[in-house]
Amino acid sequence: MADIVIDNLVKVYPGSTERANDSISMHIADGEFMVLLGPSGCGKTTLLRQIAGLELPTSGGIAVGGRDITYLPVHQRNLSMVFQSYAVFPHRRVRHNIAFGLKMRKLPQAEIDQKVAWAADLLQLGPYLDRFPAQLSGGQRQRVAVARAIVVDADVLLMDEPLSNLDALLRLSFRSELKRIVGQLGTTTVYVTHDQSEALSLGDSVAVMRAGKISQLGGPLEIYNHPADTFVGGFIGSPPMNFLDGTLTPGGISIAGHLVDAPPGAPGQGAVRIGIRAESLVVHPDPAAGRVPAEVLVVEPLGAATLLTAQVGQSQVKVQVPAESTVTAGQAIHLELPPRAVRLFDPETGLTWTLS
Ligand SMILES: Nc1ncnc2c1ncn2[C@@H]1O[C@H](COP(=O)(O)OP(=O)(O)OP(=O)(O)O)[C@@H](O)[C@H]1O
Ligand SMILES: [Mg+2]
Incomplete structure (x- = not known):
């Protein structure tokens, strides 16, 4: 069981007076796909980084599978992450980038090869497996980061705008693939985007954020049809309400x-x-x-x-x-x-x- 309980989380960055996250509470069920949606600067990445252990909350707590992880180091959390700035290892070839988490977990080489081939096929990275990241386009590098995250059997998958550098066509086809894969894996996922159509298509639940707070949390059709306020109605839908x-x-x-x-x-x-x-x-x-x-x-x-x-x-x-x-x-x-x-x-x- 890897449900996530976020309890009254507040984050104030040092030197700032504003709450980047303001009293955020939510329950993400085991296997649920939760999308954090909101305009730039509303606190999505901040919330994700606290779940990951890359930032510590000012107050409040986070538990995964009933275990308090609020102050646990990153490596003890069994998470898999894709960052907004698609960090890949520049000195490793694509295949070794994708295999990285599997090697760390000491999987047999045959299994590693099989998983790398599966992810490379899915993300259309087959032709680039022996290249270095510097020899790839931005969208290709981002796909390497996604491949590396999904091959690992983690409790929780955290993704921060993983499709932002893909062209419209690839983005659409990958979106439905991602939904299928994550559905099959059953991994509890927290996914950040500022794209409302991506949020509606992917999320079992969508948390619409504004200025550090959650404006509404609900199923995609619920937030589309019954927005809690005019901000949500105006943010969700194309055209907006x-x-x-x-x-x-x-x-x-x-x-x-x-x-x-x-x-x-x-x-x-x-x-x-x-x-x-x-x-x-x-x-x-x-x-x-x-x-x-x-x-x-x-x-x-x-x-x-x-x-x-x-x-x-x-x-x-x-x-x-x-x-x-x-x-x-x-x-x-x-x-x-x-x-x-x-x-x-x-x-x-x-x-x-x-x-x-
Ligand atoms: N390291 C930091 N130090 C101080 N303030 C920060 C830091 N990181 C983020 N902030 C501030 O916290 C607020 C939330 O930032 P955050 O990165 O969480 O937004 P976001 O919702 O992910 O936005 P975007 O869609 O642009 O990525 C912003 O006002 C930002 O300026
Ligand atoms: Mg962000």
């Missing part, structure tokens, strides 16, 4: 002077921020009760679908329509907001309203 200011009234929500149906269980009255996804908005050519008039500003064909930018009152929204849609820029449209897709946020705090 649309926000419109309105007023709750007994007859529904008033948006730019037009009344739309409120979601079931909406609270009392007053100012409200409405969140709705681009794919949830429905475009109609004609006005009707419950629809909000809008003007199409931009039409972007994306291949599988088309993305509209539309002006609604003082705000702009993104609307996803089928690729065969004939909507043109400058056209007047009428938007339907299906009540079940509408999320309500407090305009002051940005926090979601808990609907009963």
